[in-house]
Amino acid sequence: MSHADTGQRDLRIDEFDAVPGQESASDRELTHGVRTYLIGLALAVLLTALSFWLPTTTLVWGPGIPVALIVFAIAQMGVHLVFFLHITTSPDNTNNVLALAFGVLIVLLVIGGSIWIMANMNYNMMPAGAPMQM
């Protein structure tokens, strides 16, 4: 079914709440949807497996492992956002993307700022030679 000949009938399904390709799915759109979720699942499984494999291997330089883990985690979050939450670059999504950017900014400020300040404080408060206990 093409959009041209169903355009009028689509409105009848839910005239106040219809979005093309969202509310009334044809078989072709459904196949496309399943494929999107399958691609997302495959990428997520791959990244998860890599993350769990990293700490057990000696192939990667030890101190580099936490950095690699964080990179994989951020990549997997991106995969989830695109393939599962459907955050895209389409005009309908502009507001969602802007809100996400603001959320990421706050998250980075909270986590990065806390770690930075507390590390600095621990460094300044530590008596010479003694590890800090809380």
Next chain:
Amino acid sequence: MTTTDISATDPYWTGHHAQAAAGHGAGGPASKRIIVGYGFWIFLLSDIVMFSAFFAAYAVLRDATAGGPRGAELFNLRNVAIETACLLASSFTCGLASLSVQARRSGWFYAAMTLTFGLGATFILLEAREFADLVARGAGPTRSAFLSAFFTLVGCHGLHVTCGLLWLLTMMAQIFAKGFRADILRRFLCFSLFWHALDIIWVALFTVVYLMGVHA
């Protein structure tokens, strides 16, 4: 001609125009579905900001073990891997449930939702068992600042998943009782966003808490 006549036929007022709307304010207001999704997305982001505070607390208190056990001695990565697999698979089946809703196929919908519930419940049971095991070994939340932060962060995520499971059952009941009605579809959209967002938080969680905890 009264104003009601105009609003009944003008595509701007009936919302038909929303089909052609392409953001940037052109083509009339966005459809209700898009606005509801946006509002719930704002809530999810605020929830993620709340989690970031717990993550910050955990990162700061990671080494404050007060002479007690460290993460590397406590965590069982095999258990965590099974939990991760459950949650990832449940995210996928939740996606299948979304597609079934779009296609109005209730059989597939109930099957996918039941699977999602089973996987989510397995996740919660595994986590509860892990917590009980830690407490039994004397590594409860009162043992050290590290363990307080650990139980708060992981427990808060577990609480979200538990709420999500209750919401899942509610959505199944509502689709059963009221059918694929527009307002029910919007509620289901919010539920699916919530469930996928929980999986995103879990990705950060198993990386920062478990994998980096075991490695360091």
